[in-house]
Amino acid sequence: MADALVGATIRITLEKAVGIASDQIGVVYGFKEDLVKFKASVEMILAVLADAEEEQPKQQAVQLWLKRLEGLAYEADNVLDELNYDVLRQQVETGKRNGNQLKGKVRSLFHSNSIGFRWKMGQKIRDLNKKLNIINEEANSFGLKSQLGGSGTKATLLPDISRTVMVNRETDSVVFPNIVGREHDKFKIVQKISSETSNVIYVLPITGMGGLGKTTLAQSIFNDQQIERHFDLKIWVCVSEDFEVTRIFRLILESLTRRKVDVASRDVIVQEIRKEIEGKRYLLVLDDLWNEIPLLWTDFYRSLTGISTTRGNWCLVTTRQLQVATVVATYPPYSLGKLSDDDCWTIIKDKMIGSGEVPEELQVQEKEITKWCQGLPLVAIVIGGMLRMTRKEEWLSIVKNGLLKSTGDDCSVMQILKLSFDHLPSLSIKKCFAYCSMFCKDFKIERRKLIQLWMAEGFLQSNLENEVMEEIGDKYFRVLVDSSLLHEEISSDKRTFGRMHDLVHDLAQSISRCESIVLNSSGEITPKNSEVISSSLRSLFPRSPISEDLVPKLKNLRVLDLSSANTVELPTSIGKLIHLRYLEFPHTQIKTLPESLCKLYNLQTLKFNCISPMDLPEQMSKLISLRHLSYYNNDRKVQMPLGMGRLTCLQTLDFFNVGEEKGRQIEELGCLRDLKDGKLTVLI
Incomplete structure (x- = not known):
C-alpha cells in the first residue's frame, strides 16, 4: 500500500539536515567537501521525489526505494544533529552562545575537537554520501523524472510554506456547538430530562453513526439555560473505548471538583462523589460509550444509583452502537437522524x-x-473548511476534480476527509496533522503543548529570518482548525485545546506511521515489550518509569513525555539523549534532578512539577536551546541556578527566586528578552 506521507517525511527531514550542514560546520570539522557533496546529492534526490510519489502506487520497487530513502533521511538527520549538538557543546564550554560568533572561533574550535570524534563523524558523512549515490543511481534506473529547471541548474530546496498558508478568509460568526438542523432534537431531549423526576436516575442514550453530531448535540443540551436552571450539578465524562469502572468514577469526581484525583481506591472515590452530590440533582453525560458488556455497566450503574437518593437525576449517553444503547437504557434511546441537504448546504456556506x-x-x-x-454534519463542516482554506478561484476545480469526480460506492466519508487532508497547504502541516494520530481517540491536548511537540519533531522549520517556530506552530494549528480537521476548545481559564473527531482520528491513523510509541493497557515497559523500542524511535509516552538500561535504546529520541509514568527518579544517563528536545514529568515524586540533565543542549521544552521543594540543577544555564521552562515552586528556600540570564532563548519561565549571590540576582531576568508566554512569579 502506498504511503501518503513518505514523501513529506523525506523532504522535511532532508531539508532540515541540509539546513544544519552549513559551510561553517564543514570547516570546523574538516570535511567541508564531503558536506558539499551531501547537499548536492540531496538536491538531486529531492528533484525526483515528486515523480517517485506518483509512481509508488504503480511500482512496488519505487515503494521500497522510498522506504529505504526515508530511513536514510532519518539517518542523515541524526548524523547532522549530532554535529549540531557538538557545536552547541562547544558554545557552552567557550561561553559563546551566538551562532554568529562561531565563525571567528573556527580555529580554536577545530583544535577543541578530538581527532577521534572528527574522524568518526567524517566517516559517517562519507557513508551517507555513498548511500545517497546508490539511491540516486536507483532513481535513474527507475526512470524517475527530475524537476531540475533549465540545463545545469541546481534544484532549489522548496521553501517552508508557512508564510503563505494563512489564507485570511473572512471569518464567520458561527459559535460552536453549531446545531444546524438539530433544534428539534435538542428541544425534545431538553423537555424530557427536565420534566421526568420520579426515579433516582434515568439513562437516555443518543444513538447514531459517526459524524452525525451526537457529541455536539449533547454539548448543546449540556449548556442549555433551561438545563442550567433545572440541575444543580452538571458532569461531563468522555468515556471512549476504555470502560473501566473505577476510572469512570475518578473522571466523575475530577469533573465535580475540577482537580486531578490520584486516589486508587474505588470506595474512597465513590464516597467523595457522594459528598459532592448529596442532596443535589445532577446531569451526567457519558460521551462516546463503546463497551457493551452488561456486567461492567451493571456494576457501574448499581454504584451510581446508590450514591444519591435525590430523584430526577439524568445520564445522557452518546454511542454509535445500538447494543450499547440496549444495555444501558432505562429510557427509550433517542436515534439521531441525518440532516437534510439544505441543512448541509447551510453548514458548508457558514464554514466556507x-x-x-x-x-x-x-x-x-x-x-x-x-x-x-450523506446527511452528516461532520462531512459538511470538512467540505466547507477545505474550501475555506483555498482561493475562490480554485473552488470549482476542487469540487469538479475532487468531490464530483467520485462516483457511487467509490465515495465515502473517509474519502471526503482524505480529500481535505490532500488540500492542506503544506507538507509540514500534513506531518503535524498525522502526528496527532499517536494520541488516543477523544484526546484533548493543550495547543501550546502540541506546538512544542511539533517543534521537537522538527516540523516547524523556516527559511525566513526572524520567524519564530512557535508562531509557525500557531499558524499550523489555525489551519487545521479552519480546515475542520482539528476542533478548538477554550477552557474556563482561557487555555486553548485541540481535539479530533473519531473519524478524523481514523484518517490520521490511516495515513500515518509516526515514529512514536504510546504504551497502552498497563503501560509498563517490560523486557518483552521493550524489544519494540528501536533506535529509530523519536517520541515516547510511557506509562511506567524508564530504566537506566532502556536509555541506550532511545538514543535518537526527540520527545520523552513521562506525564503518565509516575516517575520517582530520572535515570542519571538521561544526558546521553543528545537529540532530546522535549522532556515532561509532571506530578513527580522526584526529589533531585541529575546534573547530567544539563548536557541536553538541544532541549527546547522542560516541564515538571514536584510534590516537595526542589532546587534546579546548578549547571542549568548550560541548556542554551531551552525555550520553555515550566516549573513553579513558591518555597523561598528554593535556590535558582547560577547564570539563568544565559538562557536567552527562554519564552516561558514560571517563577524566579531572587538570591543574594551574583548570578542569582534580579538582573539575570534582564537578559531574557524573549519572555512572553504564561505568567512569571518573582520571589524576593
Missing part, C-alpha cells in the same frame, strides 16, 4: 464563507456537493 456570497458557478453545483455529505 460566513456571511459572504457563494459564487454563482458554485451555487449551480449545490445539489451535487450536498449529496456527498
